[in-house]
Amino acid sequence: MEAEHHQEASNAIGSLGSLYVKVMTDEQMELLRQQISVYATICEQLVEMHKAVTTQQDLAGLRLGNLYCDSLMACSGHKITARQRWTPTPLQLQILERIFDEGNGTPSKQKIKEITIELGQHGQISETNVYNWFQNRRARSKRKQLAPASNVEPEAETEVESPREKKIRAENVQVIQPFENSSSPHRIKDMYIHSPDLGFEQLMSKIEVAGCYSSYFL
Amino acid sequence: MEAEHHQEASNAIGSLGSLYVKVMTDEQMELLRQQISVYATICEQLVEMHKAVTTQQDLAGLRLGNLYCDSLMACSGHKITARQRWTPTPLQLQILERIFDEGNGTPSKQKIKEITIELGQHGQISETNVYNWFQNRRARSKRKQLAPASNVEPEAETEVESPREKKIRAENVQVIQPFENSSSPHRIKDMYIHSPDLGFEQLMSKIEVAGCYSSYFL
DNA sequence: CACCTATGAATGAATG
DNA sequence: CATTCATTCATAGGTG
Incomplete structure (x- = not known):
């Protein structure tokens, strides 16, 4: 039971560089x-x-x-109170994502206001919520390139190591799938x-x- | 009847080879x-x-x-498909605990990178894993101090860092949790x-x- | 197998 | 903006 590891794959795939394919x-x-x-x-x-x-x-x-x-x-x-912190409804999230994808940057104060009003149609929301959301969204989408697995697996793995022990994360996917204006x-x-x-x-x-x-x- | 995992799919690389894949x-x-x-x-x-x-x-x-x-x-x-999540190997955990105890309360970005590389010698791991680990470690170590409210434990012992000793009273959890049942x-x-x-x-x-x-x- | 806990991960909000 | 905190969700693993 051994797994074929193709080291050169990392080069082929590039910065994403996973050795397993x-x-x-x-x-x-x-x-x-x-x-x-x-x-x-x-x-x-x-x-x-x-x-x-x-x-x-x-x-x-x-x-x-x-x-x-x-x-x-x-x-x-x-x-009995519901959630303490705001949670975007799916509809709101959808709109936010759309705006984020096209918005290309930090929404201005005025933008925030508009967005808030629009989203208000679909649930309780405040400008602060919107502001925070964009802050976080941007920050976290940026941190995607930081973890291109260090799969330099040495032969040290003597046990029944199975390649399934992998991390999967949305950030990683975004790398290969930069849904910009195209893949909407x-x-x-x-x-x-x-x-x-x-x-x-x-x-x-x-x-x-x-x-x-x-x-x-x- | 067991759920077939396709973790060994990487083996197929060798046989299917480089035709059209x-x-x-x-x-x-x-x-x-x-x-x-x-x-x-x-x-x-x-x-x-x-x-x-x-x-x-x-x-x-x-x-x-x-x-x-x-x-x-x-x-x-x-x-519902189980998301495979990273699990530190005992060796990794040991190292992490040691680093945590060393007082580096601030695992800066650079540290994270180093640690990740070091731990990479002992198994699959990413910087995010390390980052999350420290986040959680810190947070829960802090909560543990606040938790023993209902715990009339006379033995005012030094707080234990042992990973097996992280129990939280059900009472406390109830207070925190709104309505959600724990996962099951x-x-x-x-x-x-x-x-x-x-x-x-x-x-x-x-x-x-x-x-x-x-x-x-x- | 059912249930529980420990813990990895996601995310809104806060802080510098 | 960059980081960190706080809270919650979800799953691996252990136990009866």
């Missing part, structure tokens, strides 16, 4: 691509359906997790926009198909 | 795996939520919650029980993440 055939790659695409579409549509269904029956404020503290929370007896999330949107009214049953069947494919990878 | 780093591979898994899970849950919403209107949350897990999860057979394989089930809408938000955030990653492949 996985190999996929075009076939597998295509399959993957299909599957992800299917899932992405399904998820988006399901979300829309869910929204549509829930919107008609619930009142705006209910969405906040205030209701859940009824049974389970009551007995334990700690505070618009693709996904477009996808489900183009297929307007899929029946629920159709979605279900697609899920089955997708699940079938994915079983290989899971 | 797609090369992925472990990070990419793992990311992919995660993403697919996320989508799969999201889809299932969304479907269930949809069903619940369209079917219910009668506080059947609890009942449904249990039902989902039993049927769907068991049926599909895949779990039943996370999904609990989510439903607590609040379907909360679950929805979490799903949304996951979708956003997944979608973001997948944009590269679509």
Whole structure:
């Protein structure tokens, strides 16, 4: 049980430089691509359906997790307050990410205000939140290049060392996938926009198909 | 029946060789795996939520919650993909502890780099790992001092640095934790029980993440 | 297997 | 901006 380590791979890949590589055939790659695409579409549509269904029956404020503290929370007896610190809703996050991707820099004071107002449509938020978010976002996206694994594995690994002991991190991915203006999330949107009214049953069947494919990878 | 990990895929390099292959780093591979898994899970849950919403209107949350897990999860057979996280080897841990005790309360960037290189001799590690370790180490070592509130321990012994002695009283934890149950394989089930809408938000955030990653492949 | 704890990692906010 | 803190999430591993 030994693993083939290809040292020269680091040069080929460049600064990313991982010594371990996985190999996929075009076939597998295509399959993957299909599957992800299917899932992405399904998820988006399901979300829309869910929204549509829930919107008609619930009142705006209910969405906040205030209701859940009824049974389970009551007995334990700690505070009912939600979170102390702000947490962006998915929708807010999406908008923020978009702005960040195109914004190219630190949003001005005025920008912040606008953004805050816009995001206010989707949940409680303050300018400080937005400000902090951009601060952190920028700082952390910058720290991505700092960890190109030092896989100079010596033969010292005598035990049943398995290469799976790897770190995976979003920052690393961003290196290979600098989604700037080009690889925007618009693709996904477009996808489900183009297929307007899929029946629920159709979605279900697609899920089955997708699940079938994915079983290989899971 | 065991979940097949593809950790040995690197072996394939030798045999498949250099014909036409797609090369992925472990990070990419793992990311992919995660993403697919996320989508799969999201889809299932969304479907269930949809069903619940369209079917219910009668506080059947609890009942449904249990039902989902039993049927769907068991049926599909895949779990939320585990993210593989770095685990320090005993040797690394020993070194880290030593450095920590040495009083270098400030593991500056440069230090981190050095430490990482040193630890790299004993196993896979990245600067981020080291960084996180010190962050956590410091934070929890501090919290430990504040924790013994309910602990009427007469033996005013010097605080122990032993990594096996890091127990925190359940009472204290309760105070800190708002409503979240600690993590467990039943996370999904609990989510439903607590609040379907909360679950929805979490799903949304996951979708956003997944979608973001997948944009590269679509 | 179910449950729990220790701990790696993510992130909003604070500080310099 | 760069760093650090505080809190929370999520998982590996241990135990009954």
